Amino acid sequence: MHFELPEVSAHSLKDFAKHYLMIVVSILTALSLEAWIEHAHHERAASEARARIEAEIHQNLVEITKARDHDRERIASLEKIRDGLLDALKSHASASDIDKYVHNAMTSEFYLDGRWPTLRREAWDVAVANQSASWVDTELLRRYSSIYAEQNTKAATIAGETTAVLSESRMADAMIDIQTGEYEPRELLHVTNQMVGLLSEEVNALDALAKEISASFPAASGTQVAHVPAASPSVGHG
Numbered sequence: 478m479h480f481e482l483p484e485v486s487a488h489s490l491k492d493f494a495k496h497y498l499m500i501v502v503s504i505l506t507a508l509s510l511e512a513w514i515e516h517a518h519h520e521r522a523a524s525e526a527r528a529r530i531e532a533e534i535h536q537n538l539v540e541i542t543k544a545r546d547h548d549r550e551r552i553a554s555l556e557k558i559r560d561g562l563l564d565a566l567k568s569h570a571s572a573s574d575i576d577k578y579v580h581n582a583m584t585s586e587f588y589l590d591g592r593w594p595t596l597r598r599e600a601w602d603v604a605v606a607n608q609s610a611s612w613v614d615t616e617l618l619r620r621y622s623s624i625y626a627e628q629n630t631k632a633a634t635i636a637g638e639t640t641a642v643l644s645e646s647r648m649a650d651a652m653i654d655i656q657t658g659e660y661e662p663r664e665l666l667h668v669t670n671q672m673v674g675l676l677s678e679e680v681n682a683l684d685a686l687a688k689e690i691s692a693s694f695p696a697a698s699g700t701q702v703a704h705v706p707a708a709s710p711s712v713g714h715g
Contacts, residue, residue, distance in 0.1 A: 520612070522609040523613045526600070526603075526609040526612075529600035529603070530601055530621055531696070533598070533599070534621075535694075537597060538691070540594040540596060543594070544683055545687065548676045548679050548683070552676045556673055558582045558665075559669040559673060561578050561579075561582055565578060565662070566662060572662070579655070579660075579662075583655075589652055593632055593635050598625055598628070601621060624694075627689055628686065634682065635679055635682055638678055639675060642674065643671060643675060647668065
């Protein structure tokens with residue numbers, strides 16, 4: 478049996494090749510455009526996440542510095558009371574002289590408890606939740622993670638030390654006794670000495686945290702807090 482194949486002109490083959498090439502180019506162009514849009518979306522999301530996180534870290538540094546400086550002032554005030562009480566007890570001063578000294582040494586903001594600053598982490602949590610953190614530079618992401626982890630560690634350490642060293646009910650009773658003038662000088666000496674020790678630990682922890690932030694993000698030590706838009710709960714994919 479004999480078959481004759483239809484003749485295909487060179488012109489038809491050339492048109493087919495051109496048409497096929499146009500289809501391939503169109504597909505590749507569409508894929509490249511989609512990849513570029515996705516990349517641009519990731520870059521924008523990462524940039525916004527960085528801005529929010531670094532503004533948050535800066536604000537935390539401001540709070541850390543304020544708390545540290547305030548604690549140093551409290552330490553000086555409590556040390557004055559403690560040392561005066563110690564001298565008075567050693568010299569067997571009268572109760573009225575001790576009471577007069579204590580009230581003169583107290584400031585208007587005298588209180589007996591530890592107050593760790595509230596350090597925010599919402600920007601970091603949102604960046605992790607909406608995956609924009611995954612598009613941030615790896616080394617920068619590591620530094621962010623280290624700062625937030627250190628915040629948690631320091632806060633947990635101080636909370637544990639506060640629980641171990643201080644009794645809230647004892648501190649509350651001491652404050653009432655001071656206000657009514659019916660405190661026991663030796664008990665107040667013990668309480669103020671404990672507070673000095675706790676506040677010293679807080680200052681050391683806050684100072685270490687401030688130094689780590691400043692070393693990792695020198696720009697965070699500036700005085701201006703960058704204004705950034707509120708973090709959105711999710712980031713759509715382009």
